Amino acid sequence: MQQTTRDFWNDRYRQKTGESSGKPSLVLSQFAGPLVPGRALELGCGxxxxxxxxxxxGWQVTxxxxxxxxxxxxxxxxTRAGLAGKIHFEEHDLAETFPEGVFDLVVASFLQSPQDWPRAHVxxxxxxxVATGGRLLITEHASRPPGSDAPEDTVYPSAEETLASLDLDPRHWQRLCVCAIARTGTRDEVQGETVKDNVIFMERLG
Known part of the structure; x- marks a missing residue:
């Protein structure tokens, strides 16, 4: 019997240290850094x-x-960082339940799973x-990361393909960045090797 999504990811995280790196993702710091803080939602916060x-x-974070x-x-x-009062943590299998409310920034970084999971729906x-005037920031693997246990022939979407899967009304969304980028691998991948990611950064106009 296939593992549930919860069991799969709980097992993954039990194999990792509990310590936060203390560093944001490159894409988040680059694209969210200039924004005026408000309410933020992070999906798949790890x-x-x-x-x-x-x-x-200064963001109030879910x-x-x-x-x-x-x-x-x-x-x-x-708690150790003195930030527990600014972050509300919620447990969700996003295919089944979803945080309530609207947000000035919604972040989904590497929300990809080897399991059969309705990613486009999520x-x-x-x-x-995303609230009117808010931003949506999606970062995803554009190629197989070094050290990944994904099959070597795994096909990753382009940024345009992922954007198309959302079926957003172009009258209500402005494209700020829909592109592929290259970066250096992190400690969870292979340090020093090139990693390719897609970025989808959109603003909701109404």
Whole structure:
């Protein structure tokens, strides 16, 4: 019998240290850094690196993940950093339940799973949670990351393909960046090797 999504990701996070790196993702710091802080939603917050960074910038953050193990790690990191009051952690299998409310920034970083999971549906719900004048920031793998256990013949979407899957009304959304970027691998991949990512950064006009 296939593992549930919760069991799969809980097992993954049990194999990792509970310590936050203390560093935001490159894309988040670059694209969200200039924004005026407001309400932010992070989907798939993991151990809380990006949620903690957003809170330090002045955002009031809702951080969601399917893994109770990851959320406990993230909460402990937020408590040690004195940021627990600025981050509300919620456990969700986003295919089934979703955080309530609308947000000035919705972030989904590497929300990709080797399991059969309705990613396009989840990302469309993410877009629906963006307030008028707010931004949607999606970062995803554009190629197989070094050290990944994904099959070598895994086909990753282009940024345009992911954007098309959201079926956003162009009358109500402005494209700020829909592109591929290259960066250096992190400690969870292979340091020093090139990693290709897609960025979809959109503003909701109404």
């Amino acid at each position: 151990r809380g690196d990006d949620a903690l960074w957003l809170a330090r910038q 951080a969601a993940d399917v893994s109770a193990v990851a959320l406990d790690y993230a909460f402990q990191s937020a 990302l469309a719900r993410a877009a629906g949670a």
